[in-house]
Amino acid sequence: MPANYQVPRVPSVDQISVEERAASFTTRSIKTESKLAGLKMVAQMIDLTTLEGSDTPGKVEMLCRKAREPGSGCPPVAAVCVYPTMVPVAKRELAGTGINVAAVATYFPSGQASLAERIDEVKRTVDAGADEIDMVISRGEFLAGEYGKIFDEVAATVEACGPAHLKVILETGELQTLDNVRLASQIAIDAGAHFIKTSTGKVTPAATMPVTLVMLETIRDHYLKTGKMVGMKPAGGIRHSKQALHYLVMVKETLGDAWLDPNWFRFGASSLLNDVLLQLEKAQTGRYHSERYLSMS
């Protein structure tokens, strides 16, 4: 491990102004055709997720079917996100659909294992067929100021991923300050992350708009400097279509059209999909129907 890691220089972040700017995106009025197009875009950006100790092959099969055919004229989602042990089931269920299998590795959610163990888990998960790996960084090391270790673990995981795409979870709820979020985002991007992601969903707060804005701004500045695009995935706590549309507004007005694409923007969510379906029904029929008509996911 290089002791002389050069910590990247990142701009400071003013929390008050970021919160104000993030709130301004929520005042955009999204109606009619705009809402309908936005909802379909949201659905196609979802990483439909189940990450429970109680997950079984049956639960994952159920989720995969919902991912393929959500109903209500809704397009399929981007990926199904599961624990490594469930990758073979998801792979089988999603074969030939174009829907990716994403798996959380690196001893998710705590990441409390040796680097060798974490890398080993990543390799096994990719071998099992995962198209995308969601890793967690060592927040303890980050908060202790061991930034070089964060860079190294991300770089090593990128390598271990081989052809699979890597999303790096910063667990911003544990990093706490927006200055930390900005620095961690930059380190992850420098180390080769394909996506940066807010949260595991196991820590509160999970994704918030101010945190996501700071990450989007890091992605934007990196792109303008290097020409390299990095994706963004807010995860956890986005349960309603309206929230998701606010995130789309933020992406549209911060990074522009190129990122309004499932290859570059994802929502890590489970209950969001059903709310999108409810809203799509409303947009098509003019009324809300009961949740009894929605299949579980």
Next chain:
Amino acid sequence: MSKPESNSVRDLLFGNLWDYSPSIESASNVIIKPRYGHFINNKFVEGENYFQTINPATEEVLSELPTADDKAVAEAVAAARKAYEKYWKPMSGQERAKYIYRIARLMQERARELAIVETMNGGKPIKESRDFDVPLAAAHFFYYAGWADKLQYAFPGSEVSSLGVAGQIIPWNFPLLMAAWKIAPALAAGNTVVLKPAETTPLSAMFLAEIIQEADLPPGVVNFVHGAGSTGAAIVNHPDINKIAFTGSTTVGKNIQRAIAGSRKKLTLELGGKGANIVFDDAAIDQAVEGVVKGIYFNQGHVCCAGSRLLVQENIADVVIEKLKHRISTLRVGDPLDKNTDVGAINSAAQLTRIREMVAIGEEEGAVKHESRCVLPDKGFFFAPTFFTGVTPSHRIAREEIFGPVLSVLTFRTPEEAVAKANNTPYGLGCGVWTEKGSKLFKVAGQLKAGIVWGNSYNKFDPSSPFGGYKESGFGREGGVHGLLSYLEVR
């Protein structure tokens, strides 16, 4: 020497892959009468020489109003004098407060109407009239209502008394808010009022007049007269007025001061500005850019304290300019009644001409123009958000107030240079300082000759905070306990 434009391959594309459908606030929520009169003794009275007022976003006529001559102004002043002696002066502060609170509450009740009429008559985005102008106007009435029965505690050790009749002349950029800034402290301090709204934006004052009727204020306490400069002069020169409060251009402000010299009228002036936003290299850059954008493009730049000069530290100028270019291309310019509009219509044809002239001068003088690539509506008065780089303190666009969505970008190397450049103006109203270093912020703020200095923010307003200028930006303060001073005799 200018650098080549950034590589277009790396440019951000702010297009319409996914766009917002129009979300137009309905004009049918408000009834604008085809004709209004002066408002004297709580009644709308007919006058002479009617002029039309339009919607600057569509150029459609909204209503017509009379022009007050010396006689009409005298009638309004007489009403105000009578109301002062008969009702308002003898009334207890507690009773006055009840009326002022009532105005504030009625403004809240009719907030939607007020926002729509303000946007239709003035051109500002409904988002701003709804979220800024109207709530803040109501807040001023609430705030000063609280002072009405506590005046003797406002200036400990002094005796205070009201002045009499206040003549107030307000501009077109924040018609309702400026009326609130003027009327609320005057009433709280026990004065009566004759107010002239700007000739391009008289309608929200007529809605306020209806509110004053509904609040059942004693007749003559608040009066409105319409017209342009000659009506203003009639107010200024009327012998039975005790105080003049004017917000508007520096030229007119100077004329007013000349006119009342030697009289016993008290005077406060809130005039032009050429505010500087100083961005240091240790600032939170993205948030600073956001503040710069808010500082100049808010209300189409029709803001006397607008941050119309950006002073950016030379070593980060390229980065900041690139961010500014991207940011202005996401500003949505168009129908002010659309809830998604960020920049609305220029207030009048005359002001649009003035802005175009100043921008042409900037180009002639060799500054580099950057403008948003937005599509402007065919009808109405619109101007794309614009900024100039390569500006030095000797450029006219760095010295003269443009009062439009046009920013001049200058650079500096050291804090001393930043302060010198910021102060190198005949004006001194608003300034912003952007740095994450507290010691630098406070030191620089203390050296700026401006009435308001915002630290890591811009255009933040609160009724409890005094507002006013240095140098040719005027004198006297509005807002806060200081705002009472302008309407009281303190012994």
